[in-house]
Amino acid sequence: MSQVPDCNNAVHPDPCIIVIFGASGDLTARKLMPSLFRMFRKNYLPEKVAILGCARTVLDDAEFRQAMRARCCAGQDNDEAWALFAEKLHYQPIEYDQEESYRHLKSAITKLQEKFSTGGNLLFDLAVPPLLYSQVGEMLGRSGLAAAATDTAWVRLVVEKPFGHSYESALELENNLHASFSEEQLFRIDHYLAKETVQNILTFRFANQIFEPIWNRTHIDWVGIISSETLGVEKRAGYYDDSGVLRDMFQNHMMQLLALTAMEPPASFKADAIQNEKVKVFTSVLPFSGAENNIVLGQYDSGSVNGEALAGYRDEDGVKADSRTPTFAFLKLDIDNWRWQGVPFYLISGKRLKEKCTRLVIRFKEAPLAMFKGQIGDHLSGNRLVLSVYPEESITLSIQAKIPGPRLCLRTGDLHFSYSQGYDDFVLDAYEKALLDCILGDRTLFWRQDGILATWKLVTPILEDCEGESCRIQQLHHYEAGSWGPQEILPTIREIVS
Ligand SMILES: NC(=O)c1ccc[n+]([C@@H]2O[C@H](COP(=O)([O-])OP(=O)(O)OC[C@H]3O[C@@H](n4cnc5c(N)ncnc54)[C@H](OP(=O)(O)O)[C@@H]3O)[C@@H](O)[C@H]2O)c1
Numbered sequence: 062m063s064q065v066p067d068c069n070n071a072v073h074p075d076p077c078i079i080v081i082f083g084a085s086g087d088l089t090a091r092k093l094m095p096s097l098f099r100m101f102r103k104n105y106l107p108e109k110v111a112i113l114g115c116a117r118t119v120l121d122d123a124e125f126r127q128a129m130r131a132r133c134c135a136g137q138d139n140d141e142a143w144a145l146f147a148e149k150l151h152y153q154p155i156e157y158d159q160e161e162s163y164r165h166l167k168s169a170i171t172k173l174q175e176k177f178s179t180g181g182n183l184l185f186d187l188a189v190p191p192l193l194y195s196q197v198g199e200m201l202g203r204s205g206l207a208a209a210a211t212d213t214a215w216v217r218l219v220v221e222k223p224f225g226h227s228y229e230s231a232l233e234l235e236n237n238l239h240a241s242f243s244e245e246q247l248f249r250i251d252h253y254l255a256k257e258t259v260q261n262i263l264t265f266r267f268a269n270q271i272f273e274p275i276w277n278r279t280h281i282d283w284v285g286i287i288s289s290e291t292l293g294v295e296k297r298a299g300y301y302d303d304s305g306v307l308r309d310m311f312q313n314h315m316m317q318l319l320a321l322t323a324m325e326p327p328a329s330f331k332a333d334a335i336q337n338e339k340v341k342v343f344t345s346v347l348p349f350s351g352a353e354n355n356i357v358l359g360q361y362d363s364g365s366v367n368g369e370a371l372a373g374y375r376d377e378d379g380v381k382a383d384s385r386t387p388t389f390a391f392l393k394l395d396i397d398n399w400r401w402q403g404v405p406f407y408l409i410s411g412k413r414l415k416e417k418c419t420r421l422v423i424r425f426k427e428a429p430l431a432m433f434k435g436q437i438g439d440h441l442s443g444n445r446l447v448l449s450v451y452p453e454e455s456i457t458l459s460i461q462a463k464i465p466g467p468r469l470c471l472r473t474g475d476l477h478f479s480y481s482q483g484y485d486d487f488v489l490d491a492y493e494k495a496l497l498d499c500i501l502g503d504r505t506l507f508w509r510q511d512g513i514l515a516t517w518k519l520v521t522p523i524l525e526d527c528e529g530e531s532c533r534i535q536q537l538h539h540y541e542a543g544s545w546g547p548q549e550i551l552p553t554i555r556e557i558v559s
Pocket of ligand 1: 221
């Protein structure tokens with residue numbers, strides 16, 4: 062492999078204050094703060110930076126630092142680094158709907174700006190339940206905090222998924238946020254997109270001349286995209302039972318994987334050029350027909366993994382005993398454009414499946430058989446290209462080869478590339494990369510408004526079809542926890558995961 066330049070230190074994030082709403086919550090403790098601490102230790106945070114946690118829970122700076130330390134440093138010996146990082150951490154109690162709270166917030170921000178010389182740059186992160194997004198956005202606008210104080214300063218708002226619950230609610234949320242923030246200020250985070258291997262899908266497709274000419278309906282038979290989990294709903298039953306797999310995985314992550322696989326080459330690697338091509342994919346997907354073989358919904362029953370007994374979905378804490386929420390979905394989508402017409406895209410995602418994996422499988426058409434027909438019969442497996450995001454970060458291309466010996470017999474072998482080849486570890490994990498891009502103002506890996514609305518337009522009719530009482534009962538298949546999903550769809554899943 063040729064020598065690569067040192068790309069890792071070539072970023073210069075602006076000084077800023079990071080304000081986290083919902084700083085007493087799960088996302089802050091599990092993802093945001095540990096990511097910020099790791100970024101600090103790797104020198105990816107600006108030197109002049111302060112982090113201000115806000116929530117209704119009343120804490121002072123010392124208590125906030127203590128709570129965050131327990132989550133960031135558990136079992137690790139990094140006292141020195143933590144002591145330096147903790148100096149940057151502050152806390153301001155807030156009532157999300159009270160104007161007076163935002164006046165206090167503003168003066169806390171002003172003091173931190175002076176103390177840390179951060180200029181007017183502000184990054185607000187909405188780590189609060191979605192029902193508060195519009196309210197906090199509006200209050201930031203009314204208090205004057207949404208507007209940059211100078212021509213050179215910036216103010217950005219990070220929005221965590223879910224971005225709405227349906228097309229109508231997503232549109233309402235977008236309108237509310239846009240009342241105070243411009244599109245350029247909004248960073249709708251999908252940490253999936255920031256995974257190195259997901260970013261690599263575009264590099265693989267467009268930086269390698271050999272694949273692009275065959276990336277179309279002439280050569281490809283079908284495309285499979287799977288994201289499976291072994292976990293059940295864990296502690297998120299309240300959210301999940303109301304959302305189900307279609308909202309939790311398909312409207313966002315699965316649609317992004319679909320877009321990266323199917324999009325046309327963008328004019329440049331810039332955010333808007335990439336988003337334009339993604340939106341074209343979303344708007345080219347044929348509307349959901351409701352045909353039975355285009356959709357399979359499932360819900361897990363009890364089962365076991367590695368000898369451990371697992372409860373069924375309806376027996377999980379916080380799930381309604383008669384819940385009909387799907388925990389598994391298979392969708393067959395058709396993209397009606399020049400490149401993809403007639404190529405089915407199989408999208409599969411579910412909880413409590415046999416293995417945790419995320420992969421794209423491109424199945425090429427069978428080679429013409431004439432010269433082998435006498436020896437091997439009518440079928441020669443088409444080549445399979447597997448872009449694996451998890452557990453292994455790799456690319457595998459299956460090829461046909463001759464078995465050594467006097468007769469012509471074929472076997473399938475693999476050409477394999479692992480992303481860790483030449484690297485011990487990825488420099489930034491997905492959340493760190495997403496946060497860094499927010500500070501850098503790079504929107505390439507974030508959702509744009511038209512993409513959100515286009516995907517909701519696609520998914521909402523499917524939801525309506527599935528959530529109508531009679532339809533849902535009819536379509537919900539039960540599967541054993543720890544299996545690969547409903548029997549009806551096992552052959553297709555096996556083709557994708559084998
Ligand atoms: N947790 C994750 O792994 C994860 C992953 C992806 C996306 N997200 C999204 O990120 C956001 C934050 O998630 P989270 O898990 O951290 O949420 P959370 O723990 O349920 O809530 C965060 C904080 O918001 C405040 N809060 C909760 N319910 C409230 C209510 N009804 N009214 C007013 N304040 C309330 C609480 O703080 P105070 O009471 O102190 O104000 C709580 O500590 C959500 O939109 C979630 O969908 C989370």
